[in-house]
Amino acid sequence: MFEKFAHSARVAVEDARFEAERRGDRRIGTDHLLIALLEDDEVAQIVGVDAREAHETVDLLDRNALAAIGVDLGEFRSTSRTSLSRRSPLMTSGAKTVIQQSLANAAAAHARTITSQHILLALLDRHEPDPAAALLAALPVDQSALRERLSAAT
Numbered sequence: 001m002f003e004k005f006a007h008s009a010r011v012a013v014e015d016a017r018f019e020a021e022r023r024g025d026r027r028i029g030t031d032h033l034l035i036a037l038l039e040d041d042e043v044a045q046i047v048g049v050d051a052r053e054a055h056e057t058v059d060l061l062d063r064n065a066l067a068a069i070g071v072d073l074g075e076f077r078s079t080s081r082t083s084l085s086r087r088s089p090l091m092t093s094g095a096k097t098v099i100q101q102s103l104a105n106a107a108a109a110h111a112r113t114i115t116s117q118h119i120l121l122a123l124l125d126r127h128e129p130d131p132a133a134a135l136l137a138a139l140p141v142d143q144s145a146l147r148e149r150l151s152a153a154t
Contacts, residue, residue, distance in 0.1 A: 043120065
């Protein structure tokens, strides 16, 4: 399936794997896909948010979620997390759905390849409590305007 992906979209999926590993997560989620897309300057410009801001926001969301169950990490910040498994993380069902939806988005646009914009459009279809939807809601992003810009561009 990934042979239909444009180079930048393929890089984003690979970077999502690295993002999951960096965060110590066992599976690649929709939030990892979103952050990986934002590593691309072109995508970051379209969205109006860069990966640094997304990292800071997802860290804040994690801290708030932990605080809600009584865990306070204080100033603790892990600079590197290591996975107990040597295997590459697999995708969550939500991330798989996003990849499938990006294929449908590309087909609807009569595009020959799946681009980062097609993946981003699929991420915009997610609803909370999906991690990417929660992250997008926490970022200063006008999702309706972003959807219009992406739809016009694809």
